[in-house]
Amino acid sequence: MKAVAKTAYGPEHLSYMDVPNPVCGDNDIVLKVKAAGICGSDMPLLYGPDEAKYEHYTYPMVIGHEFAGEVFEVGKNVTDWKKGDRIVSDNTGYVCGHCPACETGNYLLCPERKGIGGDMDGGMAEYVRIPGIVLQRDAASVRRIPDNMEFEYASVMDPICNAYKAIIQEAEIIPGDNIVIYGNGPLGLFSVQIAKIVNAAKIIVISTKRSAPVRNPICEKLGATDLLMADDPDLVSKVKALGGEDGIAAVINCASRSANVLPQAVEMLRPGGKFVMVGYTRSAVTYAEDPADLMGHKGIHFIGHMGYDHTSWRNVLALYREGRIDMSPIVTHKLPLSKWRDGFELFTKREAAKVVLMPELDKEV
Numbered sequence: 001m002k003a004v005a006k007t008a009y010g011p012e013h014l015s016y017m018d019v020p021n022p023v024c025g026d027n028d029i030v031l032k033v034k035a036a037g038i039c040g041s042d043m044p045l046l047y048g049p050d051e052a053k054y055e056h057y058t059y060p061m062v063i064g065h066e067f068a069g070e071v072f073e074v075g076k077n078v079t080d081w082k083k084g085d086r087i088v089s090d091n092t093g094y095v096c097g098h099c100p101a102c103e104t105g106n107y108l109l110c111p112e113r114k115g116i117g118g119d120m121d122g123g124m125a126e127y128v129r130i131p132g133i134v135l136q137r138d139a140a141s142v143r144r145i146p147d148n149m150e151f152e153y154a155s156v157m158d159p160i161c162n163a164y165k166a167i168i169q170e171a172e173i174i175p176g177d178n179i180v181i182y183g184n185g186p187l188g189l190f191s192v193q194i195a196k197i198v199n200a201a202k203i204i205v206i207s208t209k210r211s212a213p214v215r216n217p218i219c220e221k222l223g224a225t226d227l228l229m230a231d232d233p234d235l236v237s238k239v240k241a242l243g244g245e246d247g248i249a250a251v252i253n254c255a256s257r258s259a260n261v262l263p264q265a266v267e268m269l270r271p272g273g274k275f276v277m278v279g280y281t282r283s284a285v286t287y288a289e290d291p292a293d294l295m296g297h298k299g300i301h302f303i304g305h306m307g308y309d310h311t312s313w314r315n316v317l318a319l320y321r322e323g324r325i326d327m328s329p330i331v332t333h334k335l336p337l338s339k340w341r342d343g344f345e346l347f348t349k350r351e352a353a354k355v356v357l358m359p360e361l362d363k364e365v
Contacts, residue, residue: 003018011057012048014063027075027133035155036155036357038335040347045133063117063122067122068145068155070087077132089159091117093125099111156356163193169312173269178242181251182254182261212229214352222329247271254345277303335355
């Protein structure tokens, strides 16, 4: 089968190539991939810096952790699924099943978790295997796609479920709250949509000039009330003015590589406000003032965010099924799997919001 695979450790060792079809074990299912999303976290695989965890892989390894498709083959012991079922995976490939995280249903936090497309062959391919052990220990990691949901939208459930968990489950935004979202990439755009669904009052998006031309109009279409630039020297004061006497209830960091976000957010937030760290930075965070004064004395809640849970998935699928979610403005490009490099470049140059690769489009080229 054709796949996008990592062939060696380090940047640039990424190819569209022939690899063996996955073998379906007695407890496994094999999915015929209909769509696979390109994630920002995939970029280092091509451009670097490569992450140390990839060093232990047996190459070639198929990448891609956002994918959806049809069941193509089921093992002889599998009873819950049949050929032709339309499903989406949350990319869990293994969990231990007995740690505190697993016992409470927080499978993404399992210290032994392995991800499909992160630790084992993934979904940027014609076919992908879902291991039987995860189907037994975390059955809800694979879900049926609503009849009205197209595969390209099912494949990007990962980022929208991240947004749902950050805004509703962690920040606990309620109608009338003011919210700030750093970043207008897919996570930021989906966060705007979720904030709009819960009727946030002010939805303030902070972006860079590089990403603004393509993505800020999408922000406005999805419901952003105000758009500000990250390099604005008066950014904090402008956000406070927009918040008015009600203040800013939550700041959601969907940006990466910015060490300024946390200190700015703490200044922006009203007392008791919440900061949810969805994005990340490799740079040290510094404060002009004592962090205890900024965070402790204001009672700011710092929330470390990791992915989603089963509530996120169940509810987002329900919202889509009922017509409350529109992913079409965010999925800006659908390309054949063979055009994966074009998709990476579109994303890196900020010329796309979300790019989805569709293996069957190669047959039409």
